[in-house]
Amino acid sequence: MELMKCPQCGSQFPENTRKCPVCDYILDGSGYYEPESDISQYEPPYGSVYEERPEQTGGTGLAIASMVLGIVAIVLTCLFIGILPGIVGLVLGIVSIAKDKPGKGMAVAGIVTSAIGIVLFFLMFAVILAIPT
Numbered sequence: 001m002e003l004m005k006c007p008q009c010g011s012q013f014p015e016n017t018r019k020c021p022v023c024d025y026i027l028d029g030s031g032y033y034e035p036e037s038d039i040s041q042y043e044p045p046y047g048s049v050y051e052e053r054p055e056q057t058g059g060t061g062l063a064i065a066s067m068v069l070g071i072v073a074i075v076l077t078c079l080f081i082g083i084l085p086g087i088v089g090l091v092l093g094i095v096s097i098a099k100d101k102p103g104k105g106m107a108v109a110g111i112v113t114s115a116i117g118i119v120l121f122f123l124m125f126a127v128i129l130a131i132p133t
């Protein structure tokens with residue numbers, strides 16, 4: 001069996017020893033000695049996110065509206081009904097980010113989906129104009 005050497009007092013002991021029997025030096029890097037693992041139970045990874053939400057619900061409305069309108073814009077454009085939701089969704093998304101409102105990811109999604117809806121509208125418009133009737 002391989003022997004380890006205590007970096008503090010220099011005494012030798014079997015490899016799987018986690019604590020020096022002579023000077024009580026705790027050996028780092030053993031891999032399976034993690035006294036802090038129990039603490040993680042009291043800190044759920046998403047706890048802080050949920051704590052922040054109640055104060056910010058008013059602000060995310062703009063970003064949510066932008067995202068929903070962007071999706072609506074794509075759907076309506078595919079049905080060739082209108083471009084209006086795309087324009088509104090694009091504006092709301094830009095306003096939400098410009099005012100630094102929470103829900104930036106949703107606002108970006110709203111801008112992207114709205115832009116896609118607008119681009120789709122003009123593409124379809126061009127296609128329809130190009131088709132000889």
Ligand SMILES: [Zn+2]
Nearest residue numbers: 006009020023
């Ligand atoms: Zn030691």
